[in-house]
Amino acid sequence: xxxxxxxxxxxxxxxxxxxxxxxxxxxxxxxxxxxxxxxxxxxxxxxxxxxxxxxxxxxxxxxxxxxxxxxxxxxxxxxxxxxxxxxxxxxxxxxxxxxxxxxxxxxxxxxxxxxxxxxxxxxxxxxxxxxxxxxxxxxxxxxxxxxxxxxxxxxxxxxxxxxxxxxxxxxxxxxxxxxxxxxxxxxxxxxxxxxxxxxxxxxxxxxxxxxxxxxxxxxxxxxxxxxxxxxxxxxxxxxxxxxxxxxxxxxxxxxxxxxxxxxxxxxxxxxxxxxxxxxxxxxxxxxxxxxxxxxxxxxxxxxxxxxxxxxxxxxxxxxxxxxxxxxxxxxxxxxxxxxxxxxxxxxxxxxxxxxxxxxxxxxxxxxxxxxxxxxxxxxxxxxxxxxxxxxxxxxxxxxxxxxxxxxxxxxxxxxxxxxxxxxxxxxxxxxxxxxxxxxxxxxxxxxxxxxxxxxxxxxxxxxxxxxxxxxxxxxxxx
Numbered sequence: 001x002x003x004x005x006x007x008x009x010x011x012x013x014x015x016x017x018x019x020x021x022x023x024x025x026x027x028x029x030x031x032x033x034x035x036x037x038x039x040x041x042x043x044x045x046x047x048x049x050x051x052x053x054x055x056x057x058x059x060x061x062x063x064x065x066x067x068x069x070x071x072x073x074x075x076x077x078x079x080x081x082x083x084x085x086x087x088x089x090x091x092x093x094x095x096x097x098x099x100x101x102x103x104x105x106x107x108x109x110x111x112x113x114x115x116x117x118x119x120x121x122x123x124x125x126x127x128x129x130x131x132x133x134x135x136x137x138x139x140x141x142x143x144x145x146x147x148x149x150x151x152x153x154x155x156x157x158x159x160x161x162x163x164x165x166x167x168x169x170x171x172x173x174x175x176x177x178x179x180x181x182x183x184x185x186x187x188x189x190x191x192x193x194x195x196x197x198x199x200x201x202x203x204x205x206x207x208x209x210x211x212x213x214x215x216x217x218x219x220x221x222x223x224x225x226x227x228x229x230x231x232x233x234x235x236x237x238x239x240x241x242x243x244x245x246x247x248x249x250x251x252x253x254x255x256x257x258x259x260x261x262x263x264x265x266x267x268x269x270x271x272x273x274x275x276x277x278x279x280x281x282x283x284x285x286x287x288x289x290x291x292x293x294x295x296x297x298x299x300x301x302x303x304x305x306x307x308x309x310x311x312x313x314x315x316x317x318x319x320x321x322x323x324x325x326x327x328x329x330x331x332x333x334x335x336x337x338x339x340x341x342x343x344x345x346x347x348x349x350x351x352x353x354x355x356x357x358x359x360x361x362x363x364x365x366x367x368x369x370x371x372x373x374x375x376x377x378x379x380x381x382x383x384x385x386x387x388x389x390x391x392x393x394x395x396x397x398x399x400x401x402x403x404x405x406x407x408x409x410x411x412x413x414x415x416x417x418x419x420x421x422x423x424x425x426x427x428x429x430x431x432x433x434x435x436x437x438x439x440x441x442x443x444x445x446x447x448x449x450x451x452x453x454x455x456x457x458x459x460x461x462x463x464x465x466x467x468x469x470x471x472x473x474x475x476x477x478x
Contacts (some may be wrong), residue, residue, distance in 0.1 A: 131305020
């Protein structure tokens, strides 16, 4: 039965993530890049400056850095570790190249999302700042486009419950824990009507559910507080480990880069004919890149709308650093590690096992220590993603049903229940479901980006012209 379901899901996934959707997202990023003169590259240093600089008299609930950490908590997750591995195993090393290309243009898209989120946000009667694609579709494009806004919100709820937010993250955590503590499934128990699973998976699902519930019941501010602590720590730990892996194997890096570039345009030459279509390589790379950094998806603007700022441009710049950190830095490093250690060539490996192999064979530590470090990083990455996506999907639900406390409370408990059930889903089904909802969610958001890109470009140019006249930028920042 599972085989039939998986085949059906794969068919839907291939349809959703066909050339039209990839073109919709990529061309949107290219259009913004051209119209703003490659601003995501030219203004990146200024963006990092704004990330840590509090704006005076800013309006909102949390600092720009806290808003970014909330967004990063949702984006830096299993996509950086498991997602990259699945992209390479399904599309070959060349998928990493297209993942990076998508991220470079995705930075412009993420900038536009952050900009529009602040410009069109609103404050409810409880003083909460609300924003995101549903608001910039409704308020920016007009009331007649409200069905499109509701479509986005509906898919956002589905992504949270059945996609990025729960199943894929929890499945990644449980797989990593089992691979470390019980790789041969020697200690298994049978759960009636569910199946036979390792005790490590069962314990993980229980502990994780309790921890998630403890944070989620505290709302946005608690999520932001936890994210501000965990996100910088976990990102730094993972980056240090991967840098050490790459430096230890520095002589293999040129060959790995060559394999990635060649595999992007001539995959059959690298994979021995196992993957012969460049379209498949692009599809896997772009889909996993968007899964990881969420540029074009419309999720990060929901967090950006809560930032304490009066300037949409500032938050747009801060928002785009998330794509740079998440994909161009972390995902690229993961991909290079997988290629230079040869993990992608090992048959029988799946998901987190691929990256675990790379760590175990690439780091200058005993394999047990390397595997433990990866497990620790993955647990933190996925845990914060679960928290961030609960906030996103609750805001989507709130847009659909209004500020009905009972509906939000029921959803929160349903979300926690999905976290509990996540470990018992198959890896293939989990990632396919997540891909499908990602694609569906991106469509209404990208329509809005195209419709409102003129506003983004014009007001961005006006902002920097004003800053230059007021001499508030250094010569290097102009």
